[in-house]
Amino acid sequence: MSTRSESGDGRRDPDLTSLMSERRQLINLAYRLLGSLSDADDVVQESYTRWYAMSRQQREAIESPGGWLTTVASRICLDLLGSARARRERYVGEWIPEPLPDRTEWISGRPGGTVADPADRVTLDESVSMAFLVVLESMTPAERVAFVLHDVFRYPFTEVAQIVGRTPAACRKLASSARRRIRPPHAAATPTAQQAGLVRDFKYAWEAKDIDALIGLLDPDATATADGGGQVSTLHRPIEGAAQVARYAVEIGGLIPDVTILERTVNGQPGLVAQRDGVVVTVMAFDVADGRIRHIWAVRNPEKLHPWTARP
Numbered sequence: 066m067s068t069r070s071e072s073g074d075g076r077r078d079p080d081l082t083s084l085m086s087e088r089r090q091l092i093n094l095a096y097r098l099l100g101s102l103s104d105a106d107d108v109v110q111e112s113y114t115r116w117y118a119m120s121r122q123q124r125e126a127i128e129s130p131g132g133w134l135t136t137v138a139s140r141i142c143l144d145l146l147g148s149a150r151a152r153r154e155r156y157v158g159e160w161i162p163e164p165l166p167d168r169t170e171w172i173s174g175r176p177g178g179t180v181a182d183p184a185d186r187v188t189l190d191e192s193v194s195m196a197f198l199v200v201l202e203s204m205t206p207a208e209r210v211a212f213v214l215h216d217v218f219r220y221p222f223t224e225v226a227q228i229v230g231r232t233p234a235a236c237r238k239l240a241s242s243a244r245r246r247i248r249p250p251h252a253a254a255t256p257t258a259q260q261a262g263l264v265r266d267f268k269y270a271w272e273a274k275d276i277d278a279l280i281g282l283l284d285p286d287a288t289a290t291a292d293g294g295g296q297v298s299t300l301h302r303p304i305e306g307a308a309q310v311a312r313y314a315v316e317i318g319g320l321i322p323d324v325t326i327l328e329r330t331v332n333g334q335p336g337l338v339a340q341r342d343g344v345v346v347t348v349m350a351f352d353v354a355d356g357r358i359r360h361i362w363a364v365r366n367p368e369k370l371h372p373w374t375a376r377p
Contacts, residue, residue, distance in 0.1 A: 100162030146206035158297030195350035212243035294366030
């Protein structure tokens with residue numbers, strides 16, 4: 066993103082470095098709110114555009130530029146979330162949040178496959194796991210913004226209220242309602258090493274076309290969801306049940322020749338990546354609970370895979 070380093074009167078903005086240091090925080094916030102890295106980047110650029118659209122005197126009167134940018138970015142996200150449902154209704158098939166690679170493999174998606182600026186990378190923690198982001202998708206826009214700002218980024222409800230345009234008490238209720246949608250506390254988190262082992266075993270069983278082994282790794286009520294965005298062929302509805310998921314995995318594996326399956330970190334969790342001729346064509350995220358794979362999300366829409374591979 067290009068920014069102006071001088072004001073309209075030709076004087077250099079003394080706080081430019083400090084101002085641009087907010088970019089990573091804004092990217093992290095907007096991605097969690099929208100589930101789309103490309104949309105998050107647009108939100109951040111628009112926030113900075115609005116900042117520099119003000120006069121120098123107006124900018125100098127703002128006590129906390131970072132807080133101002135956060136407020137503007139959050140409100141833009143809130144507006145986008147309000148129209149997202151209509152956009153999703155036009156989306157072909159299932160919509161899955163854009164998957165994120167490990168920081169060591171992050172590619173910008175720009176021509177030439179340049180490595181992304183660190184400020185463009187999203188911090189990988191539990192609040193960007195695919196399971197977490199999918200739950201966020203079930204929330205109302207106001208619930209999602211209130212919950213992410215307060216529970217993830219630790220903003221007090223007095224500040225959240227100013228952003229959302231409601232009272233602190235109303236925002237507290239929104240966050241509480243959103244919190245109830247998150248996995249119940251009694252569901253114990255599965256250690257990362259165990260998750261990685263299950264995903265690795267799934268990979269081996271998949272490559273071996275061993276349906277029985279796959280069924281043994283899956284929760285009886287497991288679901289598999291794929292996102293092709295209408296650009297590549299895939300099922301338009303989730304598959305439910307361990308046996309059905311296992312059979313489909315073996316079936317689809319036989320239909321896609323010359324694919325290499327690699328173990329990779331997806332949104333901070335163990336996942337799998339399918340490559341053809343060195344190009345990432347599918348990214349798979351997993352949700353593991355009680356020692357079994359409960360959900361599989363396969364993103365095949367090439368528009369959502371830019372951070373994984375350079376554009377052709």
